[in-house]
Amino acid sequence: MSAEFDLIARIRERVAVRSDVVLGIGDDAALLAVPAGMQLVVAMDTLNAGVHFPAETAPADIGWKSLAVNLSDLTAMGARPAWCTLSLSLPEGEAAWVDGFLDGFLALAARHDVALVGGDTTRGPLSVCVTAHGFVEPGKALRRDGARVGDDVWVTGTLGDAAAALAQWRKGTAIDETLRVRLDRPEPRVAAGLALSGLAHACIDVSDGLLSDLGHICEASGVGADVEIDALPASPALRSTFDVATRRVLQASGGDDYELCFTAAVDVRDAIEDAVHRDDLVATRIGRIVEARRVSAFDMQGQAWVPEKTGYAHF
Numbered sequence: 303m304s305a306e307f308d309l310i311a312r313i314r315e316r317v318a319v320r321s322d323v324v325l326g327i328g329d330d331a332a333l334l335a336v337p338a339g340m341q342l343v344v345a346m347d348t349l350n351a352g353v354h355f356p357a358e359t360a361p362a363d364i365g366w367k368s369l370a371v372n373l374s375d376l377t378a379m380g381a382r383p384a385w386c387t388l389s390l391s392l393p394e395g396e397a398a399w400v401d402g403f404l405d406g407f408l409a410l411a412a413r414h415d416v417a418l419v420g421g422d423t424t425r426g427p428l429s430v431c432v433t434a435h436g437f438v439e440p441g442k443a444l445r446r447d448g449a450r451v452g453d454d455v456w457v458t459g460t461l462g463d464a465a466a467a468l469a470q471w472r473k474g475t476a477i478d479e480t481l482r483v484r485l486d487r488p489e490p491r492v493a494a495g496l497a498l499s500g501l502a503h504a505c506i507d508v509s510d511g512l513l514s515d516l517g518h519i520c521e522a523s524g525v526g527a528d529v530e531i532d533a534l535p536a537s538p539a540l541r542s543t544f545d546v547a548t549r550r551v552l553q554a555s556g557g558d559d560y561e562l563c564f565t566a567a568v569d570v571r572d573a574i575e576d577a578v579h580r581d582d583l584v585a586t587r588i589g590r591i592v593e594a595r596r597v598s599a600f601d602m603q604g605q606a607w608v609p610e611k612t613g614y615a616h617f
């Protein structure tokens with residue numbers, strides 16, 4: 303791409319500085335100073351047009367989301383985000399598209415003091431790959447394998463909003479604006495993840511669907527979980543848009559929520575609420591870790607609730 307260097311220059315002009323970036327965009331690789339005594343946490347996620355977002359999604363929303371999903375992964379480890387890299391595959395080296403993309407990407411980066419330190423720019427089908435890097439104190443990472451029998455299962459925020467927006471988009475009906483923002487501009491729960499490190503036993507971010515992702519915690523921990531389907535937190539927008547049966551499916555298995563699902567001992571309930579509570583964000587108890595190695599959902603009458611599918615699978 304002949305315009306490749308122009309595009310890189312446009313990106314370089316706009317990136318924020320951090321004192322631990324010894325050398326950022328412009329050399330063969332970035333030089334970064336990991337704070338003494340900290341562990342480096344690294345995550346990578348790719349977004350492909352037509353697979354992870356509708357092709358007509360606004361460039362700024364693609365920019366926001368491509369970083370958000372990576373910060374969400376760092377957050378689910380209890381890490382403090384610091385740096386990121388960006389690989390852009392573009393059908394045309396269009397400066398206006400890149401400018402729009404950066405508007406969203408850098409707005410979220412600024413909010414969490416994340417520096418873009420390098421990347422790659424190529425011609426090809428529209429695809430965005432981001433890596434995010436953060437720090438955690440040794441022994442303090444929130445892993446998937448720490449859940450214990452008797453733990454409460456918690457989730458931050460509300461579930462099902464993003465999947466609801468996607469369902470409306472697929473149907474071709476008008477998309478509720480509150481729901482659309484949850485789909486296009488997910489908020490990584492960075493402060494909650496940091497506050498939970500040292501408190502929660504296990505944690506995952508909900509990307510593929512609650513039951514599916516909670517299943518990953520259970521599998522890694524050698525335990526199971528009972529989930530109260532009617533305890534899953536729902537936004538007013540979701541409640542007013544879908545009937546109960548559809549809402550349950552969207553909340554339990556819709557995915558794209560980027561909320562944190564975590565387990566913690568019963569005797570730290572108050573501490574968990576204090577740790578997560580900030581602005582409008584709350585944590586809700588949705589179930590219990592059990593010995594039986596399966597994830598089951600129940601309604602208020604204690605009847606088993608069986609979803610049609612448990613999460614998004616690519617293959």
Ligand code: ADP
Binds near residue numbers: 331387419422
């Ligand atoms: P090289 O050929 O040595 O890999 P490139 O020409 O690909 O170098 O990149 C030049 C510099 O620009 C590098 O520092 C690289 O990290 C940075 N860079 C390239 N593309 C991007 C991008 N999309 N976002 C951020 N930095 C980028």
Ligand code: MG
Binds near residue numbers: 329330
């Ligand atoms: Mg080189």
